[in-house]
Amino acid sequence: MTEADSVVMKLKQRLLADRKRIEEELRTLVESESSESAGESMGELSMYDNHPADVATETFEREKNEALIRNAETILKRINMALESMEKGTYGVCRECNEHISPERLEVLPYAVTCMTCQERSERKT
Numbered sequence: 001m002t003e004a005d006s007v008v009m010k011l012k013q014r015l016l017a018d019r020k021r022i023e024e025e026l027r028t029l030v031e032s033e034s035s036e037s038a039g040e041s042m043g044e045l046s047m048y049d050n051h052p053a054d055v056a057t058e059t060f061e062r063e064k065n066e067a068l069i070r071n072a073e074t075i076l077k078r079i080n081m082a083l084e085s086m087e088k089g090t091y092g093v094c095r096e097c098n099e100h101i102s103p104e105r106l107e108v109l110p111y112a113v114t115c116m117t118c119q120e121r122s123e124r125k126t
Contacts, residue, residue, distance in 0.1 A: 026072040078111040
């Protein structure tokens, strides 16, 4: 086994652990969202009884939870894509320029799909 293979195996184990952790977090967030929705349906019939600050807090918490769910789903999708690319043998190759993504970048962000140069170019455009 080459050093590169060893690094990929290490990153694969990390991705698998991250996937498990994020799936658990996502499950908790979705359950929290469901229980809050059920609680709201059993709660007060009118928003007029609530203080505006209470309504704002509830709205903020609901929107924050939805954003956390979307973020977890996005990261989970990227992790799964990275694991699939490992199986195909295309892991660590930039999808923009087809050059290798640096091992340092993959250590920091193991589901990265672009090299730093292409990532920086993309960020400058937006």
